[in-house]
Amino acid sequence: MNADLDGLLEFLLYVGQAKRTFRTGWVLHGVEKVESVADHMYRMAVMSLLLPTLSEESKVRCMKLALVHDLAESVVGDLTEFDGIPKTEKRRRETEAMLYLTSLLPADVGREIFSLFNEYADQKTSESKFVKDLDIFDMLLQAYEYEKLQSDGEFLEDFFTGSVHNIKTDIVKQWLKQLMDCRASGEQFQLPTDSNLNTMLKHILYDEQGTFLYNFPSSELRSKSNLCISTKSKSDHSNSSSMDTTQLLANLVKSMKHHRS
Structure with missing residues (x-):
């Protein structure tokens, strides 16, 4: 058997695991039909393409960051503040997981993915800051959807009060304002059919x-x-x-x- 292809297949199976890894916060708040980690990263990647003032090169980088930033969770699970795990320990576990995952790939591809993971975690580049804001905005947009789908008032208010002030970039702030105005008005925004x-x-x-x-x-x-x-x-x-x-x-x-x- 081809060892390189074996590694690629194992890597892709871990990517598939991200489709079956539920987002912890929703589970703990009694949300029905909880999204997966892969669901979350997918919409973030689409959002990256919608950032109006970025160059095409920056959009592509944001999209790559979005698709990689939570990939370690396919190994370690979705570690959140509710688990009582310090941020340093969370970073250590996720780094270890990414080292293993990227070791399964050809060296150049593995290095790129590991570099993207670290870039997002370090939050030093403009693209990583945009993607961090997209991460928060997607969570809030998802909370809004769940409130509407379950017709349970503002039962996910904790997510909004704890996160709306963490968005820093002007573009995503505008998106957030639109969302918050819509939520505050009680407008029955028409969600897509099943x-x-x-x-x-x-x-x-x-x-x-x-x-x-x-x-x-x-x-x-x-x-x-x-x-x-x-x-x-x-x-x-x-x-x-x-x-x-x-x-x-x-x-x-x-x-x-x-x-x-």
Whole structure:
């Protein structure tokens, strides 16, 4: 077997572990359907591309920093202030983890990733400071989403009071102000529909060629899909036992088959 490819495969499996490592703070605050470390890093990377005043080179560097900054958590877990671990010990554990992870890669790639990890941790470059602000902003944006999704008022207020003053860069401060204004106004910002449900619906509504399976006008299909999604959304927010997604989809299929016959 090729030792270099073995190392690459092991590294990628650890990257995959980041998709299954939940963010500790949300778990401890009773959030449902908690995001993973990889979820968090992904949106930060997208945010990096949206920084309007940075050069393309700086945007790319920010994106790299975002994708690397929490990678050690795929080994040591998400260590937070709630764990009572001193910052120096947290840094030691994460550095040790990154040394191992980067040792699995070709030397030049490993050096770059380890350097990015240290750059973010040291907070001395302008890009690392931007990404630190994105780290905080993504957390607050996620808190806002969870409050809306769970319809539980401002139950994550602790995250806001403890973090809003830590954002330093003007660009991210503007984003934060927009978010805080929206949260304070109580505006019912329309969150996207459940994409998992949409993924399941596509197997009911379309065949492999992308053609409608049933002879319904597209407007009626869309109406039935929206009703199914709306019903699921309402049942998700109910404290009583609710119909699960599988049953909702089964009912949708039955009604479509009945209409066709």
